[in-house]
Amino acid sequence: MTTVLESLNSALHQALSQDARVLIIGEDILDPYGGAFKVTRGLSQAFPERILSTPISEAGFTGVATGMALRGLRPVVEIMFGDFLTLSADQIVNHAAKFRWMYNDQVRVPMVIRTPMGGRRGYGPTHSQTLEKLFLGVPGLRVLAPCALGDPGKLLLKAILEDDDPVLFIENKLLYLKQIQDPQNDPEFVIQERLPDRPSGQATAGENSASYAPVYTLTLRGAPEARLTLVAYGYMVELARQAAIRLAYEHEVFVEIVAPTQIAPTESEALVASVARTGRLLTVEEGTYTAGWGAEMIARASEATGRQSLVARRVAALDLPVPASAALEEVVLPGVEQIVETSLRTVQIR
């Protein structure tokens, strides 16, 4: 049995041992501490020269990593809390993600920025957010977010070793201690895994046209045809699975779950295919409600559907900061109950 944390940690070990150009850069990542969430544990013992513990300077060391990537290294940056990505935003948006295109494809910027996101740990307003939506639609930036399905470490390893463009790699904190789940051997769901074609404009000469970030489609074993599509990524896939089981056993409402691991650029093929079957869509995300990932998913599904109208609803966090109190956090962040209730309302709409 392997946890998501172990899978990611093992991927970093492999990346460092397979490619001497790989460096890990971040705050407090040296052993014995091994990083705030221990994803970098053991690395500095094994590769002391290539683990760079930084001052508290997220913008500075993200920029340093970008410069290293421009000159042929393959740095991996850890931002201790995803909330601090805002400090690196100029480096990501105006530098790392922009160089390749603005320099007329004369350069590549092979770097990965990993960061933990998400709440339900009581860390309060500045250490619990789900901010990746701020980085969706930034040209030149791929945003990946593994769930517990498949092999999160393999996704990270491919991003580090094979992707020549900047990648923002989002790790939900509650996933770290989850066991990774083999999609071929799931007790509850039949899970289809496919590598989507790269969206138009993403593939360039010499690059595979297929993405390396899998998208999963989950249907309950033995269930009749689904009436609703749930789309979710990261830890919200776990909640969507729990909701799907309750909907089936308590309400006889059957749903399919689409779980992409690449959230930007948008890969909507599997979503569009599912919505073509169900005609109804519920998006599930931990980020705030307004102008979120779910809105983009609904727009993509709507644009692609031949139907006159798509019935769609969103489950997301309230448009509030994430509170520290567990009682308040429970209200602000979307949970299984809310997914079940909103699903029921969505299938009843005529």
Added chain:
Amino acid sequence: MPAEAIISSEQLYRLMYRIRRFEETVLDNFSKGVFYGTTHTCLGQEADAVGVIQNLAHDDIVFSNHRCHGHFLAYGGEARALFAELMGKANGVCGGRGGSQHLHWRNFYSNGVQGGIVPVATGMALAEKRKGSQAVTAVFLGDGTLGEGVVYEALNIASLWQAPVLYVVEDNCIAQTTPTADGVAGSLPGRFQAFDIPVDELETSDVLEILPVAGKLIAEVRSESSPRALILHTHRFGPHSKGDDTRQPEEVAQLRQERDPLTIQASRLEVGARKEIEAQVENEIFEAFQSAMNDPFPTLVKEPVI
């Protein structure tokens, strides 16, 4: 590379005059609608570009900012390709995608956001150090850029990790419209000294004064594999961008009279030699401009959303 030993006064004048005529051509033609977008010329600062970059070796790296034309030309970039880039043409330095502020050619890079290039250049220097290449990275920033916090994050990291990088501050006394005195508190060299980065400071427009000091610092960066800084107090003769100079014309006229790097360098040349250089550069810039005018515009195939 002891630059002063291998470069003649004529050659220095030619390099600076080329930048001068390029920038004047840009400003003259912007008002005629030949160029598209915006520009930031370095009239008056030519000696900084030439004095620093002449000391760099083939594999060294230059990272410049929004006011980058002089640095690009001093690095050896083609006037034709830069004109074409400013016109948004397919044969421009970056195929028209980057424009005036966003250039990349060989080991030359520039970006138009203040401050952000400083950690990037520091990272480049650290990458070269790890690769054992001996390459020096020189990054140009202005007095106004000293207001950006990320600059100090980069200086801290450069000192901690001993990055082989030269920080060149061109203090042209004005950040867009804000005088340096209104935007920069405290000491300029003190900003580098606080991080134990050795710093030299020059108040001059004379390329012959800048060359040896920059040369010494670049040699130190290379031999010690550690950061250095050079503060060049200089003057901008043109507007920040196009026609947006808020200074009194008399003030600028006086600066041109007292601090023109070309006048200073011209005094060291025989009149005949100077006129010959000027005629040659004039012709070169004219040809480059005409050639860029004849370049095609780029195309972009718009992919469907789905």
